[in-house]
Amino acid sequence: MGAAFDTLLEKVKGEVPCVSVDAARARLNNGATPLLIDVREREAFAEGYIPGAENIPRGFLELQIEGVSNDRSRAILLYGDDSQSALATRDLVNMGYKNVSYIDGGLGAWKDAGYETAKDRPLTKAETFRYARHLIVPEVGERGQGKLLDARVLLIGAGGLGSPAAYYLAAAGVGTVGIVDADVVDVSNLQRQILHGTSDVGRPKVVSAYEKLKDMNPACNVVPHQIYLTSDNVMEVIEPYDIVVNGCDNFPTRYLINDACVFSGKPIVDGSIFRFDGQVTIFPCDKEGPCYRCLYPEPPPAEMAPSCAEAGVLGVLPGTVGLIQATEVVKLILGAGDPLIGRLLMFDALQMSFKNFKIRRDVNCPVCGDNPEITELIDYVAFCSGVNLSELPKEAAG
Ligand SMILES: [Zn+2]
Incomplete structure (x- = not known):
């Protein structure tokens, strides 16, 4: 100079x-x-x-x-x-x-001065090629890709919502994708559950999901959990993961996941679908926003709760909703943008409209409130109707 x-x-x-x-x-x-x-x-x-x-x-x-x-x-x-x-x-x-x-x-x-420094996870050559289109996005870059590769996401259900979410999360380079689903593929699933094909009918959904995702991205650590979640196993199952993506639409599992995530402080990216309508929100489970029980403190009586099989669902709808969930997961991992915390996004496919509603944490919430009454997990299936866990609705995963 x-x-x-x-x-x-x-x-x-x-x-x-x-x-x-x-x-x-x-x-x-x-x-x-x-x-x-x-x-x-x-x-x-x-x-x-x-x-x-x-x-x-x-x-x-x-x-x-x-x-x-x-x-x-x-x-x-x-x-x-x-x-x-x-x-x-x-x-x-x-x-x-x-x-x-x-x-x-x-x-x-x-x-x-002796102060600590940080260092990003270095990418391999193969990762640099595979995620090239991510690396040039300022909000992702090598650093964000490293965060994605280190992230561990658990999908509840390999059904309508879990299928598109799993595909895109694995493709995006989320390092570990766990999938909980106890069901086998039924031909009536194929109208929307795109992880599975006709040749998979009768096979466990987690096996079919594992094969599809490993083909999509062999480096992704896909972890199948072929189980029904209960109060006995849910804490152990969610423990290794950073984020839980809820793609189930039966009430016992929804409450079980909510309470388990509140107890362990893990965010839930929640989605639900009904005919032409979808909803997505994030329950942060850290008192920064509401949990599911802040909105619905107790489950409805079993006979009031429609399962997907009874209610019907437009086949393309879970594609949109599951991908909004996947998008929110990626944002949470990157720490980018404005997450759907404290907001309920409602999607009306017939009107092709999206609306945001403010939702708030309830200080009197039975599980995440200031003086919680619920301090242990509850198995509502056994509690409500006395049915055996293996008789959960076949379409539990949307
Ligand atoms: Zn709550």
């Missing part, structure tokens, strides 16, 4: 705000966390970064910053190599960002 550049750099450094690594760390650990941006090149970022940092190489900063935050008053901390930081800060100030400063000394000073 020439003398003229050095002079410019000194001038810029004198003009833009700068903080020490200690001050930066204190701000990052504070409740109102600033947006932290690493402006180094991707290769440098891949070797390690300050935890929580987004990577926007300086050459892309002006193009991409508005996609990350359009709020000009948002507090932004950035860091890079010595000369990059001050110049990048000036660029953002020139764009109208009012609260930008850079971390003096960048990652080097951060490490020297």
Whole structure:
């Protein structure tokens, strides 16, 4: 770099705000966390970064910053190599960002102070090829793909909703996809349950699902659970997973899953279908939003609850609803966008309309409320009607 550049750099450094690594760390650990941006090149970022940092190489900063935050008053901390930081800060100030400063000394000073760093999961060559179209999406990138590959998602049901969700989650690179389904494929399933084919009739759905998903993405760890969920096994089954996708439409399982996820703090991406209507929401199960019992504290009497077989369902409908569920799962894993928490999305296929309804956590909820009455799992099948678990509705999985 020439003398003229050095002079410019000194001038810029004198003009833009700068903080020490200690001050930066204190701000990052504070409740109102600033947006932290690493402006180094991707290769440098891949070797390690300050935890929580987004990577926007300086050459892309002006193009991409508005996609990350359009709020000009948002507090932004950035860091890079010595000369990059001050110049990048000036660029953002020139764009109208009012609260930008850079971390003096960048990652080097951060490490020297003994503070921890983070490192993304490196992708293999095969993964780089397979997920090439993800890697160029700013909200995914190598880092997001790494999160997808590390994610463990459990699908309840390999039926109408579980089929499209499983296909797309496996294709997207979700590393572990577990599937719970005790049923075998029936010819009447094939109108909508696209994981299964005519040659699968009579075979366990989890086996058929396993084969299809492994063919789609051999690296995906597909875990079949050919069981009925009960209070005895549900905690053990969900334990290894980060997110539960509910594709069942029988009430005993819905309540069982809800309570188990509240007890273990795992989010449920919930979907349901009825004729031409679909619904999707996320029950975060961490008091940040409602659970299923906040909306419906107790199950209806067995004779009031239609199963899919009785109610009928348009074959294409679970495709749309299951893929909205899959989309929400991917967003949750990436930490991208605005998840369907506290919102119930209603889809009317006849009108081709989507409506959002606000839903709230109930502080008096029997399971997630402030003084819960339900502190143990309940098997409503046995409790309500005394039927044997093996007599659960055949179409339980939609
Ligand atoms: Zn609740």
